[in-house]
Amino acid sequence: MRRTSSVSSYRKYSFRIVIVINGTEYRGVITDWGGVLTTPILTTVRAWIQAEDIDWASYRSVMRSWVFEAYSQDGRRNPIHALERGECTGAEFERMLAAELVRADGEAVVAEGLLRRMFAASVPIPAMYDTIRALRGAGFGIALLSNSWGCDDYADFPALFDVVVISAEVGMRKPEEGIFRHAAQALGLQTQECVFIDDIQANIDAAVACGMTGVLHTEAAATAAALQDLFGVPLSWSSPANLVR
8 A cells, every 4th residue: 555645656456347338447446535434524524513512603604605515616725725735734724724613602612622523423335345355356457646634543554445535635636637546556557547436526526627537426236236337347236326427
């Protein structure tokens, strides 16, 4: 497993090639982390809000604005851009977010450790782990591509991934085209040879625009079905899929 911030001298992998009906050769999978290999982000955040008695209206107001700006096409920058691209530290982002939030009792939200507390309820999804392990075991290249929110507790890297690309470490973030090309190159592949998995439609659209096949993740069984159809690897826990070409 390689964690990469530069791909100028990557080694060539001997990945199995599968020819699908439309003639595309798929050799690798690039997957998001939070909300795909873990519990949904909203589920995780709601658990934190309840545990710390955060006023939901204050959280929804700031995050709706920040997330909208983060995926808008008008070039605006905000704290999410800065955090995910490594232009501010996690501690700086925590202070910015805490300043916008209030507790239901009117007390201030503690900034220190906010991100770790926010994602404390996140747990792995076993079926997605099994899916990734099955594909890697069959000989396909597997990369993680994550917009990091400053948490360093990504687990099981060596067992799951050949390559790890973290947005803050490469100075790019999804849905920027460059980070998708970077991840494919880190695997030694062309974008057309890669299948990309994410739970955010804008990221899927961006990956497809640069040549990848996208799988919009909603739940493990549907994602497994899409990957089973594409790679021909039996995944017994699969069900009807959500495939974007």
